[in-house]
Amino acid sequence: MSKQLITIATEIRKGIVETVYRKQQGHLGGPLSVTDILTALYFHEMKVDPKNPGWEERDRFILSKGHSGIAQYVTLAKKGYFPEEELLTFDDLGTRLQAHPDMTKLPCLDFSTGSLGQGLSAGVGMAIAAKRLDKNFYTYVVIGDGESQEGQIWEAVNIAQKYNLDNLIGILDLNGLQQFGWTVSDEEQSEDKRVRRAPEQRALEKWQGFGWQTFEVDGHNFNQLLSALQSARTDKNGLPKMIIAHTVKGKGVSFMENQYEWHSKSPTNKEYEQAMDELNSILLSFKSKQRQNTSIEVKPS
Amino acid sequence: MTTTIGKVESMRSVFGKKLAEITQSDSMVVTLDGDLGNSTRLATIEKEVPEAFYQMGIAEQNMICVAAGMASVGLQPWVCSFATFLTKRTYDQLVVSIDQTMANVKLCGAYSGLLTSNTGKTHHSLDDIGLMTMLPNMTVIAPGDANETRAAMEAMYNYNGPVYIRLTRAEDIPNFTTDQSFTIGQGKVLEEGTDVAIITTGSMTYQVIKAVKILKNKGLSLYVLHLPTLKPIDSEAIIKAAKQTNYVFTVEEHYIRGGLGSIVAELLSEEYPTTVIRIGVQNEYSECGKNESLLDKHGLTPEKISGRIISKVYN
Numbered sequence: 001m002s003k004q005l006i007t008i009a010t011e012i013r014k015g016i017v018e019t020v021y022r023k024q025q026g027h028l029g030g031p032l033s034v035t036d037i038l039t040a041l042y043f044h045e046m047k048v049d050p051k052n053p054g055w056e057e058r059d060r061f062i063l064s065k066g067h068s069g070i071a072q073y074v075t076l077a078k079k080g081y082f083p084e085e086e087l088l089t090f091d092d093l094g095t096r097l098q099a100h101p102d103m104t105k106l107p108c109l110d111f112s113t114g115s116l117g118q119g120l121s122a123g124v125g126m127a128i129a130a131k132r133l134d135k136n137f138y139t140y141v142v143i144g145d146g147e148s149q150e151g152q153i154w155e156a157v158n159i160a161q162k163y164n165l166d167n168l169i170g171i172l173d174l175n176g177l178q179q180f181g182w183t184v185s186d187e188e189q190s191e192d193k194r195v196r197r198a199p200e201q202r203a204l205e206k207w208q209g210f211g212w213q214t215f216e217v218d219g220h221n222f223n224q225l226l227s228a229l230q231s232a233r234t235d236k237n238g239l240p241k242m243i244i245a246h247t248v249k250g251k252g253v254s255f256m257e258n259q260y261e262w263h264s265k266s267p268t269n270k271e272y273e274q275a276m277d278e279l280n281s282i283l284l285s286f287k288s289k290q291r292q293n294t295s296i297e298v299k300p301s
Numbered sequence: 302m303t304t305t306i307g308k309v310e311s312m313r314s315v316f317g318k319k320l321a322e323i324t325q326s327d328s329m330v331v332t333l334d335g336d337l338g339n340s341t342r343l344a345t346i347e348k349e350v351p352e353a354f355y356q357m358g359i360a361e362q363n364m365i366c367v368a369a370g371m372a373s374v375g376l377q378p379w380v381c382s383f384a385t386f387l388t389k390r391t392y393d394q395l396v397v398s399i400d401q402t403m404a405n406v407k408l409c410g411a412y413s414g415l416l417t418s419n420t421g422k423t424h425h426s427l428d429d430i431g432l433m434t435m436l437p438n439m440t441v442i443a444p445g446d447a448n449e450t451r452a453a454m455e456a457m458y459n460y461n462g463p464v465y466i467r468l469t470r471a472e473d474i475p476n477f478t479t480d481q482s483f484t485i486g487q488g489k490v491l492e493e494g495t496d497v498a499i500i501t502t503g504s505m506t507y508q509v510i511k512a513v514k515i516l517k518n519k520g521l522s523l524y525v526l527h528l529p530t531l532k533p534i535d536s537e538a539i540i541k542a543a544k545q546t547n548y549v550f551t552v553e554e555h556y557i558r559g560g561l562g563s564i565v566a567e568l569l570s571e572e573y574p575t576t577v578i579r580i581g582v583q584n585e586y587s588e589c590g591k592n593e594s595l596l597d598k599h600g601l602t603p604e605k606i607s608g609r610i611i612s613k614v615y616n
Contacts, residue, residue, distance in 0.1 A: 060374075103373070103402060111373060115397040121363040122398060125370020125378075128355065132331070133374070152394075155363035163355075 005222045006286050008078060009039040013252045014279045015074035019087050021272040026091060026099070029262040031071035033175040033219070033247040034063075034142060038075045040225040041140055041171075045233070050080040053108035059137050060110040060126045064119025065144035065173065066100035067264070072109075073097050081108045117150025119143065120170060124160050127168035127240075138233060142171045145200040146178030154210070157240075161211035164238040169229070170212075172242060173219065174203060175249035177260045196260045207242040219245030253278055304491050304510050304525075307476035310447035312468050313411060317345030319454045320379060324353035329375060330458070333357050333364050335382035340418075341411035343381045365391045368406045369398035377405050377458070383417070384410030384426035384467060388433060399463050400436040407457050408433075408465040413443075414504060414554030415582070415599065416471045421589035426467075427582050430502075431559025433465040434532040440485060441532040443467040443503030448476040449529055452483035460485060469504035469554070471592060477510055478527075488535035490542075494522030497610060498542040501552045502528045502561045508596070509552050511603035512610070519611060534564055536572065543575045550578045550610055554601060557581040580609055 012035050020026040042048065046059040063072050070090060077084045082096075089095040096106040100114030110126070113119045123141035130137055143153065160168055181196040207214045213235060215228035225245065232241035249263070250256030253275040267275060324330045324346055336359045338344035347354040357364035361382055368378035380387070387410045388395070399406050410429055417424045433441045442457070442464060444450040450468065457464045478489065491506070492513060501509045506527045513523050526542045528535060543549050549569065551562040562579025569575045582599050596602045600609060 111370065112397065112402050115393050117362075118366045118394055118398050121366030121394075122370035122373070124363070125367035125372075126374050127370075128367065129371045129374035129376050132376070135374075139370075152360075152362040152366070155358075155360035156367075158360070159357060159363060159367065162358075 024266040027264040029249040030068040034173045045229045060139040062111045062119040062141045066113030116147040117152040120156040127165040145174040157210045160240040165240045168240045169232045170242040175247045177249045213239040215243045219247035309475045311472045313342040315447040317342030321349045324350040333380045365394040366398045369404045372404040379407040381409040384413035388429045413467040415595045422586045440464040445506035449478045456483040474507045486533040488538035489527045492525035494524045496522040497548045498524040498546040500526045505552045512606040515607040552580045
């Protein structure tokens with residue numbers, strides 16, 4: 001049985017909103033911007049087995065922007081790593097689903113994150129280890145554009161290039177916003193005074209300049225994401241890969257989109273209902289489109 | 302037990318040789334350098350086992366997390382840099398990527414303390430015992446001589462979890478330990494006496510052995526406890542030393558705050574309340590100078606150590 005990635009991603013978004021609403025804590029903006037990337041990775045790209053999470057040959061995944069952990073948890077639950085009911089323990093004392101991913105509590109996580117800028121370096125270590133041990137797995141690392149302000153990212157970039165890590169695939173979730181960020185100039189100021197920006201500019205040139213092979217995609221377009229991931233995996237040219245994915249913070253819920261305040265804010269009853277209505281209508285409209293044309297095939301999970 | 306003094310072996314040279322042996326015998330062991338291998342002697346591995354040597358450049362934060370990533374796939378990385386950069390410059394990385402994940406990474410802090418080849422306060426590491434013993438999952442070792450370094454490294458290799466080893470660059474310490482094996486967490490009683498207990502660690506134990514000769518001539522009966530492991534600490538040995546004597550002194554090439562002196566004072570205040578006199582670097586920054594001058598300035602020569610003890614006991 002095959003499922004449509006858009007359906008899965010929308011279900012994951014519903015799970016994210018539902019969990020944060022029910023627990024009245026957690027992040028929303030970043031998790032919603034990274035959802036399609038996680039869906040593409042876990043439901044199409046990566047060689048993983050939910051029944052055998054410790055499988056040595058599995059592809060490795062690091063969510064370096066660890067504050068989007070809830071998006072990874074919902075994705076893992078949908079993939080079958082643990083029952084979806086466990087999502088309701090998110091952020092509770094004693095939970096395996098810590099606010100930021102903790103590999104010592106949840107064994108299906110390949111690395112712990114939460115302090116920004118460290119995950120790409122760990123990915124470099126995994127990729128070097130794979131080469132040393134003659135293993136064919138790939139290491140995927142998702143970083144944020146705000147996170148890229150950390151200098152350590154650029155330390156890792158140099159070493160990945162030095163050691164020809166073409167088995168390391170980074171994805172930049174470039175949503176243009178961060179927790180607080182900077183005010184924008186008068187000329188840039190939109191009608192909405194709440195807009196603030198992350199300063200990431202010319203990401204493509206930066207990554208190219210450091211000797212990485214780059215791809216630039218719409219991070220909410222599965223055709224583009226899958227095509228870039230496939231090229232990144234198959235180009236064995238000695239270059240580490242970075243997929244610059246342009247995304248929208250809060251994607252899928254109109255009043256959260258591009259609003260920095262929704263970085264970490266819990267919805268009210270009314271906001272929750274509206275968000276779920278919007279996500280349900282995406283599901284409905286997609287189902288009607290699906291009747292007309294089915295183009296994206298997904299590997300059986 | 303009377304301490305016998307053997308031949309002088311450089312701690313860093315033994316470090317390089319022993320690590321080369323380990324990497325040769327086990328392909329899962331790798332080494333990471335922060336561009337200081339020719340000083341720390343990690344260069345021995347580049348020369349003898351080049352496939353186990355990874356140059357990470359002058360970028361310590363990345364180096365720490367690369368090691369953690371390697372460990373998560375089953376390798377055993379040994380990371381080496383100057384102690385001050387390896388600990389302070391990467392502290393958040395040590396916490397989040399190494400200690401919180403309990404990564405099987407061995408951290409080697411070369412050039413610890415004051416004796417760093419006359420490079421001054423930016424290169425002195427006088428707070429690393431405090432920083433590293435603060436970490437819940439970390440084991441902290443400071444061997445006293447080259448022989449003990451060799452044995453401690455074997456124990457580190459066989460231990461699964463993060464370990465920090467604090468090494469000195471001083472090259473005039475003769476072997477005074479003879480054990481071929483090292484038990485993590487176990488102290489060593491070097492002298493058993495009844496007047497004064499001196500508790501020491503790392504590079505200062507040899508200075509204390511020399512101070513003891515001076516003190517014996519003054520008619521004092523000394524109890525010397527060498528603690529090559531600072532975490533987990535040998536509480537029993539410390540309490541025993543305090544119970545058997547009238548005074549407890551600690552000596553370390555480290556700030557008196559946060560290091561061995563603090564550990565001993567904290568433990569005894571709860572378990573066997575005793576006045577603890579901490580000998581070490583006071584609340585100040587160091588400067589450049591020859592080894593002998595630096596030790597003298599900070600009260601860490603055998604003469605200064607014995608003088609401090611005499612003035613307390615006979616005052």
